[in-house]
Amino acid sequence: MAFQIVINLIIAFMWMFLSESYTTPSFIVGYILGLLLLFLLNRFIPDTFYLKRLFRIVKLLVLFVKELVVSNIDIVKLVYSPKPTFEPGIFALPTDLKSNWEITLLANLISLTPGTLSVAISSDNTHIYIHAMDIDDIHESINSIKDTFEKAIMEVTQ
16 A cells, blocks of 8 residues: 555656646646556556555544444433433453454544443453443444444455
């Protein structure tokens, strides 16, 4: 991905220098031409087209913001209910993520979402222990995290 970005920037600067127009619109035109060239020559470049991964990263960020807003609303409902009835607890989330930074990213996304907190990671990196403010169904909570954050992280990294 980094190689493709560098090649795209080189093409954009070369376009500026060859057209002898050192302006932002000239750079943008060169950048777009570089994108088209990289897309057309994608089979000769060892990695997938980098805009796909960039799109997946944006998708992960949008998912996080959506989950952040929804969980904030849920926490406000719990806190301001006249007779709060919630069951806090700790559960183990089995994870399919392999690398340390993927697991760290998942743990941080879980901790940044209100109502949940990553407490620990198992020594073999297969489970993340999570404290949740309200656990109705443990399997539903596990499936929710696996279907949202873990799936999006796997799309970005693979």
